[in-house]
Amino acid sequence: MTDLCVSGCTVAFGGLKAINDLTLTIPSGAITGLIGPNGSGKSTFCNMVSGQIPPSGGRVRLGEKDITGWRSDQAVAAGLARTYQVPRVPKELTIGEVIGVPFRYARSSRELPRQMSTTADLARFCGLAPALDTACADLSISDLRRLEIARALACKPRVLLLDEAMAGLSLEDTAQVIELVREVHAAGITIVVIEHVMRIIATLCQHAVVLNNGRLLSQGTPEVVLRDPAVREAYLGKGFGP
Amino acid sequence: MSARYSLLTYIAVAVGLGAIALAGNAFLIQAAIGVAISAILALSWDILSRTGQVSLGQSAFFGIGAYGSGLLTPQFGVVLGWVAGILLCAVAAILIGLVTLRLRRLYFTIATLSFGLSMQVLILVTPGITGGSTGIMPPVLMGGSPPAQLLLITGFLVVAAIVSDIFLSDRFRPAFFMIRSNPALAASSGVPVVATKIMAFAVSGMVAGVAGACYGGLYGYVIPEDVFTPNWSILPLAVSILGGMDTTLGPILGALVLRFLEEIARHYVGGVGYQVVYGAVIILFIVILPRGLVGGLRQLLRKLARRDAVPARSRSEAKA
Numbered sequence: 199m200t201d202l203c204v205s206g207c208t209v210a211f212g213g214l215k216a217i218n219d220l221t222l223t224i225p226s227g228a229i230t231g232l233i234g235p236n237g238s239g240k241s242t243f244c245n246m247v248s249g250q251i252p253p254s255g256g257r258v259r260l261g262e263k264d265i266t267g268w269r270s271d272q273a274v275a276a277g278l279a280r281t282y283q284v285p286r287v288p289k290e291l292t293i294g295e296v297i298g299v300p301f302r303y304a305r306s307s308r309e310l311p312r313q314m315s316t317t318a319d320l321a322r323f324c325g326l327a328p329a330l331d332t333a334c335a336d337l338s339i340s341d342l343r344r345l346e347i348a349r350a351l352a353c354k355p356r357v358l359l360l361d362e363a364m365a366g367l368s369l370e371d372t373a374q375v376i377e378l379v380r381e382v383h384a385a386g387i388t389i390v391v392i393e394h395v396m397r398i399i400a401t402l403c404q405h406a407v408v409l410n411n412g413r414l415l416s417q418g419t420p421e422v423v424l425r426d427p428a429v430r431e432a433y434l435g436k437g438f439g440p
Numbered sequence: 441m442s443a444r445y446s447l448l449t450y451i452a453v454a455v456g457l458g459a460i461a462l463a464g465n466a467f468l469i470q471a472a473i474g475v476a477i478s479a480i481l482a483l484s485w486d487i488l489s490r491t492g493q494v495s496l497g498q499s500a501f502f503g504i505g506a507y508g509s510g511l512l513t514p515q516f517g518v519v520l521g522w523v524a525g526i527l528l529c530a531v532a533a534i535l536i537g538l539v540t541l542r543l544r545r546l547y548f549t550i551a552t553l554s555f556g557l558s559m560q561v562l563i564l565v566t567p568g569i570t571g572g573s574t575g576i577m578p579p580v581l582m583g584g585s586p587p588a589q590l591l592l593i594t595g596f597l598v599v600a601a602i603v604s605d606i607f608l609s610d611r612f613r614p615a616f617f618m619i620r621s622n623p624a625l626a627a628s629s630g631v632p633v634v635a636t637k638i639m640a641f642a643v644s645g646m647v648a649g650v651a652g653a654c655y656g657g658l659y660g661y662v663i664p665e666d667v668f669t670p671n672w673s674i675l676p677l678a679v680s681i682l683g684g685m686d687t688t689l690g691p692i693l694g695a696l697v698l699r700f701l702e703e704i705a706r707h708y709v710g711g712v713g714y715q716v717v718y719g720a721v722i723i724l725f726i727v728i729l730p731r732g733l734v735g736g737l738r739q740l741l742r743k744l745a746r747r748d749a750v751p752a753r754s755r756s757e758a759k760a
Contacts, residue, residue: 248628249627250624250627269627270624270627271627271628271631271632271633274628274629275630282624286621287618287625288614288617288618288620288621288622289621291614291617291618295610295614296614298610299626300629302611303629303631303632304629349629350628352629353629
């Protein structure tokens with residue numbers, strides 16, 4: 199069973215193929231780690247499946263639906279939500295207003311578990327301490343990341359893409375966000391984590407996918423993938439393998 | 441802004457302008473009509489600007505409203521003629537929006553500017569339908585009675601204020617602001633960005649069309665230069681920025697203060713020079729109050745509230 203599946207997809211920026219004839223499947227109900235060196239195509243993958251950049255070839259499927267070339271809001275309606283690496287929320291809006299937007303607009307047919315069913319519930323579930331009427335301008339980076347996860351969850355997704363949701367957080371905050379991701383997963387949502395820190399992938403994910411130069415380099419359990427000589431070479435260069 | 445403040449704004453507008461209409465001072469009535477029409481036009485501009493689209497083409501909708509209602513009223517009667525004229529604005533906005541709202545901000549602004557300028561040419565080259573440069577003679581509003589005209593236009597202003605408040609409600613405000621500051625985030629939150637922008641543009645066009653229809657019906661005579669002048673595109677921008685963007689009160693207050701400044705400058709400076717002084721005063725206002733009069737007032741109220749709150753807390757602490 200797969201929730202998200204891309205086959206033969208290519209995204210080119212001028213002469214550079216950021217995604218190059220990529221075929222991969224994200225297993226249903228798992229936490230999958232998407233890793234790769236800088237410029238390997240992780241973020242482009244995220245932008246492609248979430249509808250921001252249409253692939254020039256190939257298909258993107260979400261469950262039974264072919265969502266190739268769909269707009270972001272249509273992908274959200276189909277059940278795919280994403281967070282952004284740099285959360286640029288409108289400063290003049292409050293926490294409650296930001297979470298309220300997908301609650302009003304996302305046309306996903308899925309329902310969230312009771313502990314996430316309202317704006318206040320979601321904020322509490324994601325560990326947002328400030329009150330709902332706090333302006334986003336006054337939030338810390340850690341709260342902005344939690345808000346970003348809460349906003350994405352309010353889209354009621356079946357698949358959630360987390361684009362470096364833990365980057366720039368303290369060790370303590372990272373541990374809390376890891377715990378949060380586990381709870382989201384326990385609520386029945388398939389998760390794709392884009393992450394640079396291998397330790398997080400190793401502790402959090404059941405499945406790992408490695409991209410390099412826009413192609414699939416390796417996939418499998420994190421233990422297997424992180425030991426793969428090809429992966430070590432892609433990260434560290436030739437001669438650093440075991 | 442809470443519902444109570446909105447209601448207070450509607451009542452203040454209705455009572456203030458209504459009182460002027462009933463008092464019967466001819467000069468004040470004409471000034472109030474001008475203020476009300478500017479306020480409606482400024483609200484139309486502000487509604488659109490909340491989605492991040494800066495229009496320099498409101499004069500096109502102003503003119504289409506004036507011409508549409510003026511030309512269609514003899515055919516369909518006042519009510520249907522106005523409705524059709526204003527719907528024409530929505531159709532124009534949707535067509536222009538379909539082409540231009542995919543463009544990035546500045547390109548959209550330039551597109552609206554050229555739309556505004558080209559409308560006047562369109563009128564000039566179609567004298568058979570639109571009267572060309574000689575203009576048209578729309579039916580005069582309310583039998584030409586200025587107090588009755590003011591009352592009618594006040595009614596339209598209240599309607600425009602209600603429309604503006606609907607777009608400041610929880611249903612639209614957060615989505616509009618998100619489209620303005622980060623359209624990708626809005627789309628990833630399920631908001632159909634282009635459709636929402638086109639909808640805002642159509643509503644904005646219709647509200648501007650109402651202002652134009654009111655203006656066209658004042659004297660029973662309209663020439664293209666009257667309604668398609670770029671002044672009607674610049675005015676709503678200046679009024680909204682002066683009064684305070686993203687609010688309903690701002691454009692209304694801005695229209696009032698701008699007219700007041702204009703009259704004072706005309707009285708004390710006179711000639712053509714008054715326009716320079718008046719322009720300088722507007723710039724000064726914008727420099728001192730970047731968030732407009734309403735933003736400045738809010739800041740002042742917040743400061744006063746804080747000054748009241750601090751001693752109260754220290755007093756309770758002293759007791760404890």
